[in-house]
Amino acid sequence: MKTTITLIIIMVLFSLASVSGAATLIVTKENPIKVNEQEKSISIATAVNGKYFYESTRHAVIFKDGKYGDKPIFKAFVDPKTFHDTLIKLGFKAGNNMTMENMERTFVQGDLLDVTVTWEGAKKEYQLDEVIKDSNGKPILIRFGGNLQNAIQYNTGCLICLDSCPVGITSNASYTMGAVEKRKEVAFTGNKEALPPDGTLVVVKIKAKK
Amino acid sequence: MGLSLSKNKTRDRSKVILINLLKGGLLGIVLGYFFALLLGRSVWVEMRFNLGLIIPVCTLACMLLFLWKRVCIRYSFFLFLELSSLIAFFLIYRFEPDALLVIPACLLREGCHLTWVSLYSINIVLGSILFTGNLVWIFHEICWKLRRITS
Numbered sequence: 001m002k003t004t005i006t007l008i009i010i011m012v013l014f015s016l017a018s019v020s021g022a023a024t025l026i027v028t029k030e031n032p033i034k035v036n037e038q039e040k041s042i043s044i045a046t047a048v049n050g051k052y053f054y055e056s057t058r059h060a061v062i063f064k065d066g067k068y069g070d071k072p073i074f075k076a077f078v079d080p081k082t083f084h085d086t087l088i089k090l091g092f093k094a095g096n097n098m099t100m101e102n103m104e105r106t107f108v109q110g111d112l113l114d115v116t117v118t119w120e121g122a123k124k125e126y127q128l129d130e131v132i133k134d135s136n137g138k139p140i141l142i143r144f145g146g147n148l149q150n151a152i153q154y155n156t157g158c159l160i161c162l163d164s165c166p167v168g169i170t171s172n173a174s175y176t177m178g179a180v181e182k183r184k185e186v187a188f189t190g191n192k193e194a195l196p197p198d199g200t201l202v203v204v205k206i207k208a209k210k
Numbered sequence: 211m212g213l214s215l216s217k218n219k220t221r222d223r224s225k226v227i228l229i230n231l232l233k234g235g236l237l238g239i240v241l242g243y244f245f246a247l248l249l250g251r252s253v254w255v256e257m258r259f260n261l262g263l264i265i266p267v268c269t270l271a272c273m274l275l276f277l278w279k280r281v282c283i284r285y286s287f288f289l290f291l292e293l294s295s296l297i298a299f300f301l302i303y304r305f306e307p308d309a310l311l312v313i314p315a316c317l318l319r320e321g322c323h324l325t326w327v328s329l330y331s332i333n334i335v336l337g338s339i340l341f342t343g344n345l346v347w348i349f350h351e352i353c354w355k356l357r358r359i360t361s
Binding site: 049050051053054055056057058059064068070071075180181182184187192198199 | 250253254256257260262303306308309312313316317320325328329
């Protein structure tokens with residue numbers, strides 16, 4: 001029995017030592033945001049969450065320390081306020097049309113954004129549509145919703161939601177709130193054929209859609 | 211003579227306690243996963259609650275129960291639960307073998323807030339605990355049956 005316990009303890013310690021390492025990209029976990037004023041783009045560091053290759057979610061990108069930090073396909077190292085303020089600084093206009101009352105019948109407004117994803121060893125910059133599967137095959141239309149007050153108040157950490165959201169800084173204008181959880185109109189999952197494995201550092205780039 | 215007898219008794223008692231803790235722990239892990247997977251079928255629930263937390267809570271609860279009440283569970287019953295959970299898992303995830311290497315580890319990582327640990331590491335720990343635990347339980351049950359036959 002003693003030998004068994006010792007063996008288990010050794011195995012636990014040995015395996016804890018092999019945690020995943022960071023990749024060398026334009027952003028890192030330590031410096032998670034890079035702004036390109038000429039291109040009017042923001043690049044943020046995130047990590048892939050393998051759970052949502054198999055489960056459905058309504059969150060694309062969430063700040064890791066937010067209340068829902070374990071629920072997105074990409075866990076971000078940037079908080080919603082920094083993300084919001086950087087978008088504003090770059091001249092993007094927020095919709096600020098979503099409220100808790102109208103959320104189930106209103107589509108998010110605000111500037112349309114182009115969201116791409118890349119990582120070390122990736123063949124190209126992938127569009128969000130290519131790395132997140134929409135069960136209806138609709139395009140993902142990310143708009144700058146704003147919602148800073150709600151984001152601070154609810155502390156969910158939401159940066160990019162997959163249906164129009166009164167809390168997320170940006171969200172998908174293709175669906176109204178409740179499409180994923182309540183009405184089951186759609187299911188979103190990470191595309192495991194395109195994305196790297198769980199824990200890989202991934203750069204999410206946001207710029208104006210031409 | 212009397213001293214060595216009482217020493218043996220203490221050793222036997224601590225052995226029983228350890229075996230009970232192990233059995234309770236194993237049962238708790240399997241039950242915790244079963245409930246977490248079941249509740250996770252609702253996207254609404256999955257998005258709002260840390261379902262992974264069910265696993266350590268169930269494990270601790272079962273360990274305490276086994277320690278306190280000396281619950282007696284046969285290995286065959288545990289094996290039945292283990293296999294049923296595995297079949298349920300494969301039915302839920304449409305027989306994707308890769309899901310077995312991702313979902314259980316993700317749930318445990320979420321439940322224990324081990325965000326800095328890789329899935330590979332969690333899989334090694336979880337696999338080792340389940341494998342060793344099963345072996346110890348089988349070995350203990352064989353020994354117990356042999357003792358009954360000989361006495």
